[in-house]
Amino acid sequence: MNIRKKLILGGALVGLLPIVVATVTLGVSAYSSAKNSLAAESEAKLTVVRENKKAQIEDYFTRLAGEVSALAETQAVIGALKDFKTAHRQIAAESGSQARLEEMRAALIKYYTSDFVGEFKKRNPGDAPDMAAYVNGLDPVALTMQYQYIVQNSNPLGQKDKLDAAGDPSTYSKAHGVHHPGFHALQQKLGLYDVFLVDGESNRIVYTVFKELDFGTTFDSGIAAKSKLGEVVARALNAPEGQTVAMSDYDIYLPSYYDQASFLAVPVFEGGRRIGVLAVQIPIDKVTAVLTSGKKWRDVGLGATGESYLVGPDFLMRTDSRYLIENKASYLQGFAGWGGTPQQLQIAQKKNTSIGLQKVDTEPVRAALAGQTGLKTYKDYRGIDVVGAYAPFNVLGLNWALVAETDAAEVLAPVTDLARQFLVIGVGLALVLLAATAGAVVWFVRKFMRPVNALQDTVQKVSRGDYTARARVQSGDELETLGSALDNLLDDRIAALAKAQEENEKLNDSVIQLLQTVASLSQRDLTARAPVTEDIIGTVADSVNQLSDETGRVLNEVTRIARIVDHASQRVKGQSDAVNTMAENERKSVGRMQEQLEYATRTMSQVAQLAANTNTAAADAAVTTKTALQTVEKTVRGMTGIRDTISEMEKRIKRLGERSQEISSIVGLINTISERTHVLALNAAMQAATAGEAGRGFAVVAEEVQRLAENARGAAMDISNLIQNVQIETNDAVLTVNRIIDLVVQGSETALTSGEQMRLTQETTGRLVELVNQIAQQAENQTRTAEELQRGMTDISNSTQQTADQLQAQSQVTETLLTSARRLVQSVSVFKLPKAA
């Protein structure tokens, strides 16, 4: 950085520093004051919103509880409940046969699984529960009531409340026709979702306005048994006197298609006796409308980002989020990142609500659920910094948290704008002052730097060769004195420089002439001579002339000798080439012989190996043949034994046939005896029959003898048949044995022939082994001889190769010698030499 820039920068800093310090101090002080003021105003707004919403909701719930309690004491409700209690008990008797009940059940299953499930799927992701199971669990009373007022109700789904009475002549329909118009008007006037009457004895819902699937069911096993409705009804039925109102938190309710539902129930008394319960289903949209300010958040001071909502003890919202209402797509996009599961996301998308789905586990919600009221800045359920006011909401047994909050960025937006204004004004002012200060500093510096610049220019011109340049400063101060001294110094030094330059010119001319002579010598002109002057260069020129004369003489002699060497080398080269050609031819011949010998050796070796393998195989064949011969001999011996055994068997079978023949004779005798006995017995029986009553005893004996004779004949006949079969089979066996003997004899003869052939084969194989062994030995001898020949040929080849290599080397040396001689003559011939003496 030069002196000028340093002066300008220093001046600017000195001028601006106080201005910047003053501006920043003022800005920070004003920003802090404004921020505190605006934050206090915003917190006050949120507190007001929180208290307003809390008061409105408390008022709504307490007013509703009061109205329902008052209704429960009216004669209209008491009378209606009594009529429905009486009427529904008669339904079982009026419902008809079992077949009729099954018809109604089938119709209800169709309604549940088509109409109800169709609407359910419109409002919910995934599959509906097994609705047929609920129908199968309905008792005859519920079955009849739902059939008459849901299936037979011609009004479409969602408008079943428009039927005043079913067309059947039942007692229940008469009571329904009387009381339904009044309850319907009451439900419409109070803006309730539904109204229920519950019989305290049967624990059954005996009346509803809207005729959803809880109509007619009991809390012991029906569809509403484990619901929040069942819970508040049980509390109303069992609560001690004085605690008359029971209210439930929100929860999904299947008859309302799993929408969120909250119930309020009060007991109904008659003459001091609790006869049942009046319950209502509270509409969710009323509470949501209060908390969302009818979608007019700006009008109630919640600005562009503020909202108020209720949170249950499960940290899930009880009212809708402003962000869902204002921008559903954006809200659903961020839902998963705000603690929502994929299933909750699908439900929120289908039902268009965040009630019971949006998780709000924040510090103020925990504090409010613990009973604390306050105001603070924190990260809300979206993870964004907000300013919020919170308070507990404890009405009718509920334990909820009420929160009113606004994004911190929106609260502090005016403060940010103010800070931005301060920054703009401060920077503008600083820039103006900076420009003025800079102008003054530049004028001063330019006036101060003018003589300094003149000195600098003079020195730069002289350094570039302009020896006439001078400063000639006239500032009247120390810089003018400095300029005069510089001009005098330049005059003295330039005069001395001109004298030295003239002497140098003369010496240069002598050196140039000497250099020209040396240049001629370097161009191989040894006839060139340098002029000898009187100065010191003249001595050097004389010496150069002597050197060139001597060199010329030596080179003439060298040229003569080189030509002699060239002639001799050419002759040696010719002889060497001839020898090389002969050696190459010899080497090729030896190579071919070696290859042929290698092939012969390999072939001989293979023959030897084949002979050895053949020898081994022949030996194996001899052993195998010997073993086969032994086996055949054993076979012959075995077959001879078999033939003897079978011959013995044949004899025994023949003896068996002879014995059976003897048995046949005996059986024939027995048959004859039994036949005669039979005739005798029959004659005796006939005589006894002729004797009449006197022969009756004898007739019995005769009959028994006849029976024995018949049996004996039958047995003899069976034996005779068996013996005949034995004889037939014996004859067959003898024939078979004879055939076997023939086969064995043939097999023995064949085996004997095979044995003889084997013996001949064994002898032939032995001779073959001996011959092959001789061949193998001869082949091995020839292989060894071939290998020795190959080794000798390899030695010859190596010697030939070495000779060729030596001749090649000699040829190369001769070539080199010839080349060198020629190059020597060529080298010397380039010199221009003086004539030789």
Next chain:
Amino acid sequence: MQGTEGAVTPNAAARSIARRQAVRCGSVGLLVTLGEATELMEAQPPARLPGSPPWLLGLANLHGHLVPVFDVARAVDETRTVPARAHYLVIGRGDRAVAIVIDALPRRWEENTPVSADVPLPEAFADGVARNAYVHDGVAWFDVDFPRLFERLSAPLHADA
């Protein structure tokens, strides 16, 4: 078999058939009570009577009495031949004794199974000769009135006389 399409109602002539003997005469079976049959003897060559019908084999000597020998089976089947080991079963006694040729020894008739369908009657057994009929082992067995049967079989002789 020669015969007519007659019928015997099984239950019409139901009676005790206990102690009856079943005898085979060729393709015909006859049921005989022990009171009707009086003797069983091995067959002996009878003395032929010229001009007699083929089912009358001749006269045989029975303890000094001459008794006619009938082959009932021949009356039903003309192609029938008497087997080698035949027996005579004598029906009746004294001068009224008649022998019939049987192919095998009599067997006790214990089955009591009347047929439920009609049984075709041979002509020789028509007109009340057969009192009842049964089927057993594929053979028709007839309970016949022997005096009427013999009367019918000997009718050609009376006609010639």
